[in-house]
Amino acid sequence: MRLPLAILYFLLRLTGRLPLRVLHRLGTLLGQLLWWSGGKLRHHTAVNLSLVHAQNDAAERQRTIRQTLCETGKSVAEIAKIWGVGPQKALSLVRSVDGEELFQAALSAKQGLIVAAPHLGCWELLNFWLCSRTDLAIVYRPPRHAALEPLLLKARGALKPEQVRAEGAGVRTLYKRLQAGGVVGILPDQQPKQGEGVFAPFFGVPALTMVLVSRLAQRTGATVLFAFAERLPQGSGFRIRFRPAPADIGAADLDLAVAALNRGVEDCVNLAFEQYQWHYKRFQFRPDPSEPNPYWRG
Numbered sequence: 001m002r003l004p005l006a007i008l009y010f011l012l013r014l015t016g017r018l019p020l021r022v023l024h025r026l027g028t029l030l031g032q033l034l035w036w037s038g039g040k041l042r043h044h045t046a047v048n049l050s051l052v053h054a055q056n057d058a059a060e061r062q063r064t065i066r067q068t069l070c071e072t073g074k075s076v077a078e079i080a081k082i083w084g085v086g087p088q089k090a091l092s093l094v095r096s097v098d099g100e101e102l103f104q105a106a107l108s109a110k111q112g113l114i115v116a117a118p119h120l121g122c123w124e125l126l127n128f129w130l131c132s133r134t135d136l137a138i139v140y141r142p143p144r145h146a147a148l149e150p151l152l153l154k155a156r157g158a159l160k161p162e163q164v165r166a167e168g169a170g171v172r173t174l175y176k177r178l179q180a181g182g183v184v185g186i187l188p189d190q191q192p193k194q195g196e197g198v199f200a201p202f203f204g205v206p207a208l209t210m211v212l213v214s215r216l217a218q219r220t221g222a223t224v225l226f227a228f229a230e231r232l233p234q235g236s237g238f239r240i241r242f243r244p245a246p247a248d249i250g251a252a253d254l255d256l257a258v259a260a261l262n263r264g265v266e267d268c269v270n271l272a273f274e275q276y277q278w279h280y281k282r283f284q285f286r287p288d289p290s291e292p293n294p295y296w297r298g
Helices: 003-015 020-037 040-052 058-084 088-090 100-109 125-134 146-156 168-179 214-218 255-270
Strands: 096-100 113-116 137-140 162-165 183-186 198-202 206-210 222-230 238-244
Touching: 020 040, 020 058, 040 058, 058 088, 058 125, 058 198, 058 222, 088 096, 088 125, 096 125, 100 113, 100 222, 100 238, 113 214, 113 255, 125 146, 125 183, 125 222, 125 238, 137 146, 137 168, 168 183, 168 214, 183 214, 198 255, 206 255, 214 255, 222 255, 238 255
Parallel strands: 096 238, 113 183, 113 222, 137 162, 137 183
Antiparallel strands: 198 206, 222 238
16 A cells, blocks of 8 residues: 555554444544534435435434434444454454344355345444355445545455455456355445436435346345344444345346335334434435436535
């Protein structure tokens, strides 16, 4: 890595020596600052919650926004612990695994497994947990700042997953791995480029949604499981949770399959609502191109 990235990685390792409860307290403080600043993250979170929780009164929504921003702060702070102390020490923070029998059954079947991991809780810890149990290929989209890619590859690659770019050659790699009975991890709520996805309901709101998971499931017959690492209270650790995918996720009807994908994400989010990445501009693209961008402040 270049010197600035090497320094950043050193700082991650240094900060990672702090107890998780301390990092989460610092993250909560960061979330409070995000709340009081009234910046983009608060605005995007407020827009999303006004769409998906339109039935809630204003006071309840404001409480949820604030709680969500505090969880966002924790997700930033805990990265120092997950990436900074090495995978074995990070994995010691896993207190329990809910639904592990689903995961083990899918591995035993040897018909391919897609782990759909929403932006919920600590997905970087989930990556380590999966890699500690099986050979894994993970799909990633290169960061906007290309200089950060080596850091991400180094931090996520500690347990040697195959890191596959979400592009043509990478997608072919995924098909081959699944057809051979392998395991693939995908972030299913990553918004595709306009023209590359399908609109499907997400908490009742049309959202441009990736088709990759459904196409992989349909063409390979692989099992799909949803999973996330839930953040436990007071910095006490994490709980890995697996959920079965809705039955239609591999349907030949792509609209039906993608709607099932979003329902699977919803099932996970409803278990830890404030830990979802609600500041993500999930509804930026609209089915009607003339409809205004809901995040535009005017």
